Amino acid sequence: MSKIEVKELYKIFGSHPREALVKLKSGRSKEDLLQKTGHTVGINDANFAVDEGEIFVIMGLSGSGKSTLVRCINRLIEPTAGTITLDGEDITKLSAEKLRVMRQKKIGMVFQRFALFPHRTILQNVAFGLEIQGLDKATREEKAMTVLETVGLKDWSHVYPEQLSGGMQQRVGLARALAADPDVLLMDEPFSALDPLIRKEMQEELVELQERLKKTILFITHDLDEALKLGDRIAIMKDGIIAQIGTPEEILTNPADDYVESFVTDVDRSKVLTAENIMFRPFAIVRDDDGPRVAVRKMQEEGFSNIFVVGPERVLLGIVTVEKALEAVKNNVKDLHQILDADIPMTAPDVLVQDLLPMAVTAKVPIAVVDENKRLKGIIVRVSVLAGLSGMEVGDDGVPHTD
Amino acid sequence: MEFRIPIDQWADFIINYLRINYRSFFRSISGVIESFVSGFEGLLLVVPVIIVVAIVVAIAWKMAGRGVALFSLAGFLLLLSMNLWDQTARTLALVLTSTVIALAIGIPLGILASRSDPTERIIRPILDLMQTMPIFVYLLPAVMFFGIGPVPAVIATVVFAMPPAIRLTNLGIRQVPAEMTEASIAFGSTPMQMLTKVQLPLALPSIMAGVNQCIMLSLSMAVIASMIGAGGLGAVVYRAITRLEIGSGFEGGLAVVIIAIILDRITQSVGKGTTRKVN
The missing domain is CATH 3.40.50.300 (P-loop containing nucleotide triphosphate hydrolases)
Structure with a gap:
């Protein structure tokens, strides 16, 4: 149950507030009430509950x-x-x-x-x-x-x-x-x-x-x-x-x-937007048991030069670059674990965008947004940090645009 | 044909009616006031004058500082050298009695006036009347009710000196910032708690200004009251004037001024002491 509940609260200042209230409820405007009856509407039908x-x-x-x-x-x-x-x-x-x-x-x-x-x-x-x-x-x-x-x-x-x-x-x-x-x-x-x-x-x-x-x-x-x-x-x-x-x-x-x-x-x-607000759906990911061939194909499909690798329940393991994946295919390496880079920029969903700036400047790969269990929630590319700061919308495709 | 509202006849009628039908009431008031005045006077005269001086100087020192204390000492020595201590004691007794009564009625009335606008609207013209009506107009009825002597003098003085106490109490309370009273209410004060814990303390400088005015007006009535046999320093001045003895008249007048300055400085400093914290 809510701690405080305010229902249909009205406050009208003036000599006959109750009569004015009836008029207000019957559809007379605030300005009309003030001009014709000298009553000021302070609160007009406030409803809210505070937990x-x-x-x-x-x-x-x-x-x-x-x-x-x-x-x-x-x-x-x-x-x-x-x-x-x-x-x-x-x-x-x-x-x-x-x-x-x-x-x-x-x-x-x-x-x-x-x-x-x-x-x-x-x-x-x-x-x-x-x-x-x-x-x-x-x-x-x-x-x-x-x-x-x-x-x-x-x-x-x-x-x-x-x-x-x-x-x-x-x-x-x-x-x-x-x-x-x-x-x-x-x-x-x-x-x-x-x-x-x-x-x-x-x-x-x-x-x-x-x-x-x-x-x-x-x-x-x-x-x-x-x-x-x-x-x-x-x-x-x-x-x-x-x-x-x-x-x-x-x-x-x-x-x-x-x-x-x-x-x-x-x-x-930048003071209110968090990582969560500007991240987008990670579309280029592979499962760790997929192997280098799948990784290369997905990167080719999406046109990316690197790809995030996740384990069961989308727990983030690291990133694989297209060079390393191709090399693994050539050398017949089957396990992605051997070629993935686990040292990548990561952030929590509630980090403010302004605090992401330094990371975005130095990062060579997209920033991964992970929850407390290291599950991959989304990714942020450098351009969306800047777009977030400038007030542009970031679409699901990760491309900033203005309305 | 002449149109005339017979206010004079009405006033005469009321005065006579009251005088005849409420004789015992006025007698008992008279008794109370008389005993007050003679009590204060007796106290001042029984205690060795040196102790009275010491007490006044000590109070002046504590409240208003060294300057006022030294002035009080010098002033009292001058009074004594003019051989006017007995008369001064009577005047002080009159002033004290009048002030106590005026404050005892005036401050509660001021509080009442501050709490409701209708009350203030009723009280205000009465105060105007009390302050602007020539003193002699009510000095005479006072004599008719109470005979001559210190009692009618005190009554007239109270009427004359009370308005500033009412006005400044009212003003002081009304000037307490709304946010203070709002805070007081927000923490669940009763009206009485708000009055005693917030409004009166914050109105104190103004109330003390009212007390100061009340005392000064009482003193200024001292000379006039001697005309109806109140005695004291006023009587010294009055007698000297009627006999054209300029010198002794001047002495009496000087004594009144000395007392006035001492009382003024001491009571003003009480008000100031609290202002520092308020601002």
Whole structure:
């Protein structure tokens, strides 16, 4: 079951949101509602589910409704209609008291501009949620200290927020959200206010941290690179509507509409495309028990000067060049094992294209893409690495072409 | 034919009605305030003056630094040399009593006003009235309710000095950044927890400015209040003026200024001490 499920969620700002909602559902346009009734549609029929332990990124430009959406989850903003369930419990129907308990124990939040309390020390900031829960001083400070250690700031526990850099402040923000050990983290553009280099560092730290903590994270951003880097899945929002939900790869390779596509075309592809995306079907292969004659014939058929040799279950053994194969035929050598070269460039499917560049430059034969059992998944020729970087499509024939 | 709304008659009627029907109520208020004033005054006079000076100088040193401490010491020595300590004690007692009452009512009202816009809309014109209505207009009814002496002086002073405490408390809380209150709510605060742990601490510089204003306005009422028999330094000035004794009038006035500066610097520094952390 999903950790969080959002169904038919609407948020309309204005004096009579319910009446406006009826009009919206009956087909009136957003612009019409704004002009004739003064109501703004913040979220328009959002539906999604977040799995446990997943980083779910909601990405959109300012005004797309992403911040409103995340605030509906813990009801900092009251949704106009729809349901939000967390562990099967409908948050929208909780009493004020139950909602407070849920905010205290189950949902932590990290804010764009950190929102640390300037009158409290770092330790007191991190312990804030625990203090609100009514834990005694010793217990809450001990817990807060542990979390501060997790984010690498335990030596700073007694200073005030203003004395820390932006990156450190946001680590405190993260520690504060983690202090009560909630299942769910809401992160509202947490790294947007940071310098690019610090932002990158924080993104990597979050990925590391998440591997240990396995929280369910709703991450808001306007930065597609960040979304692609962090998101297990990404929801792209526009004008209060979720335009597409998918894995980074799905979004990149199969944008749902022009809007999403216009985003995606700007992406630095080498940072998101992996070996898997640019490899093609290995058509020139021989079984190791086939022998040199078969190898020569297949190379002649396909017009290649070398061929990959695989064993049972397509486990890659090495490569045979046409010269060696011809020589073996002449000398009546029957076993391919004697003439194959096992020292060939290999890579895993999830290696980034940009990291393949050095290998592609020096490799004299195609790069073999193999899985953890060394099974041959595909091959990459030098030209497809370059094509991948330049944004051209690579066809099944391994030949790059533009649309 | 002349059209006239008889506000004057209404006011007279209300004052008389209250005076006759709520006599015991005003008596008991009178008793409380009277005992406050004489309590503070007695305390200041019973303790040897040297100890009072030492305490004030110590507080000034801790809160506002060496300069203010030295000024306080010099100021008090001047007061003593002018032989005005008894009157100063009475004035301080009036200021203290008025300030305590004004804050005890004003800060909660300020908090209320900050929490709801309708409340603020109701309170604001009342504050305008309290601050701009000429003092003598309510000094006289105060005398009618409470007789002459320190009690009507305190009442009038409270009316006059309370508005800045309300306004600045309200303002201070409303100026707490929305992201702070949002964070507080996101971690599950009750409204009370948010008020005591986030809003009031962050509004403290503004609230302290209100306290400071409240004290200064109370002191500025000291001279006027002497006209209805409140006593203190105001009485020194008032008597000197009526007898055209410029010199002793100047002494009384100087004493008020000295007290004002000491109280101002000390209370201002309390507000500043917290601003550093806020910004």
